[in-house]
Amino acid sequence: MVSHSPGQNNTLELISLSKHYSATSIAVDSIDLKVPTNHYCCLLGPSGCGKTSTLRMVAGHEVVTSGDILLGDKNITNASAAERGTAMMFQSYALFPHLSSLDNVAFSLKMRGVSKAERHQQAAALLERVAMSAYAQRFPSELSGGQQQRIALARALIMQPRVLLLDEPLSALDPFLRIQMRAELRHWQKELGLTFIHVTHSQEEAMALADTMVVMNHGRIEQSGSPQEVFNRPASEFVARFMGGHNILKNAQGLVAVRSDKMSVHDSVSGSEQPRIEADLVDIEFQGTFSLLAFAPKTPGSETISVMLPEHQVKPEWRAGQTYHLQWAEADSHPLGKTTAPQRSPIAA
Ligand SMILES: Nc1ncnc2c1ncn2[C@@H]1O[C@H](COP(=O)(O)OP(=O)(O)O)[C@@H](O)[C@H]1O
Ligand SMILES: [Mg+2]
CATH class of the missing domain: 2.40.50.100 (RNA polymerase II/Efflux pump adaptor protein, barrel-sandwich hybrid domain)
Incomplete structure (x- = not known):
C-alpha cells in the first residue's frame, strides 16, 4: 500500500539549486546536496536562511530559478507536484476540521476522482499502518496532538511518496509533546523506509532526528554530515556559534x-x-x-x-x-x- 518497495532508490539530489524571488532577494544560492536513500535529513538554520524555499522547490510548490532536482534516477525539476514522488506534511498538520480521520486521509484520492469505496479502503489500510484504525470516524478536534500527527502522516502517505517533506512539523507543540512526537516521526521514518526531509530551526531537534544534518546560512549550505560530525567538528565559525556548546578562540x-x-x-x-x-x-x-x-x-x-x-x-x-x-x-x-x-x-x- 505505502510506496515503499524494498530496494527502491529514494536518493534525493540537489544540483546547483537556486531560488531568486527577485534580483535582490536570493533565498537559495546554488546549493548542492545528496540525501542518501531512506535517510532522515534535517535542514537546519536560522529564520530566513532558505529552508522553506528549498523544501518548496523539492515539493514542486515553487519554481526553480536554476539547477536540478533528482529523485532516484529521474530529474523531477519540472515535474508537477503530484507527479514527482514527494508529499508535504504541514506545520500543525492542517487537518480539515469538518472531515473524519478516514476522510482526511482519503482527501487527495477524492481530488483525483478515485471512487469512494476504493479511497476508503486505501485510507483504512493507512490508518491501520499508523495504528489509528480505532479513530477512523473521529474528527480532528476529538484527537490528541499525537493522534493528529499520525493522521497527517497517513494523509501525506496516501499519495505513495518516496520522499516525505516536513516544514517545522513540531514547532507548534508544547515542549513535552514535541519530544514525544519527534520520537514518533523517527519511528515512522524507519518503519516506512522513506526519505524524510525535515525543516527545523532547532539544533536539538535536528541532532535528535537526523541521519544527515544540513546547516544553512544565507541561502548556502555551511556544512552537512551526521549530527556527531557537525557538532563535534563544526566547519565554520557560523556553524560553531549556531550549534552552541562551543567556545571560539583565536590562536596563531x-x-x-x-x-x-x-x-x-x-x-x-x-x-x-x-x-x-x-x-x-x-x-x-x-x-x-x-x-x-x-x-x-x-x-x-x-x-x-x-x-x-x-x-x-x-x-x-x-x-x-x-x-x-x-x-x-x-x-x-x-x-x-x-x-x-x-x-x-x-x-x-
Ligand atoms: N514568496 C516570496 N517572495 C519574496 N521573498 C521571499 C518569498 N518567500 C521567502 N522569501 C525570502 O526568502 C528568504 C528565505 O525564506 P525562507 O525560505 O522562508 O526561509 P526559512 O524557511 O529558512 O525561514 C527570506 O529572506 C524570505 O523573506
Ligand atoms: Mg521556513
Whole structure:
C-alpha cells in the first residue's frame, strides 16, 4: 500500500539549486546536496536562511530559478507536484476540521476522482499502518496532538511518496509533546523506509532526528554530515556559534572551536604542554546535571568562555572575581574554516 518497495532508490539530489524571488532577494544560492536513500535529513538554520524555499522547490510548490532536482534516477525539476514522488506534511498538520480521520486521509484520492469505496479502503489500510484504525470516524478536534500527527502522516502517505517533506512539523507543540512526537516521526521514518526531509530551526531537534544534518546560512549550505560530525567538528565559525556548546578562540593559526564540556578549570597551571587561558570567573550557574561557568579571559577584547562541569567538579571555594586557568587537550581544539555564505546582511523579508 505505502510506496515503499524494498530496494527502491529514494536518493534525493540537489544540483546547483537556486531560488531568486527577485534580483535582490536570493533565498537559495546554488546549493548542492545528496540525501542518501531512506535517510532522515534535517535542514537546519536560522529564520530566513532558505529552508522553506528549498523544501518548496523539492515539493514542486515553487519554481526553480536554476539547477536540478533528482529523485532516484529521474530529474523531477519540472515535474508537477503530484507527479514527482514527494508529499508535504504541514506545520500543525492542517487537518480539515469538518472531515473524519478516514476522510482526511482519503482527501487527495477524492481530488483525483478515485471512487469512494476504493479511497476508503486505501485510507483504512493507512490508518491501520499508523495504528489509528480505532479513530477512523473521529474528527480532528476529538484527537490528541499525537493522534493528529499520525493522521497527517497517513494523509501525506496516501499519495505513495518516496520522499516525505516536513516544514517545522513540531514547532507548534508544547515542549513535552514535541519530544514525544519527534520520537514518533523517527519511528515512522524507519518503519516506512522513506526519505524524510525535515525543516527545523532547532539544533536539538535536528541532532535528535537526523541521519544527515544540513546547516544553512544565507541561502548556502555551511556544512552537512551526521549530527556527531557537525557538532563535534563544526566547519565554520557560523556553524560553531549556531550549534552552541562551543567556545571560539583565536590562536596563531586562526579561529578554533573548543567544546564547553572539554575545558577544565584549575587554580594553578598544570600539564604545561596543554593550551590554556587565564581568565576571571564571572558567574556559576547551576543547571541540574551540570553547572555552567562563565569566564572573562585576561586577554583584552576576548569573548566570554563557557565551561560546563559536572556538579561534583565545581569546587565550593571558587568565587566570582578570582582568576583561574582554563585548559583543554590539543585534540579538542578544532580549526574553523571561513563561512561559505557571502558576508551580507540578512535578506530583507
Ligand atoms: N514568496 C516570496 N517572495 C519574496 N521573498 C521571499 C518569498 N518567500 C521567502 N522569501 C525570502 O526568502 C528568504 C528565505 O525564506 P525562507 O525560505 O522562508 O526561509 P526559512 O524557511 O529558512 O525561514 C527570506 O529572506 C524570505 O523573506
Ligand atoms: Mg521556513
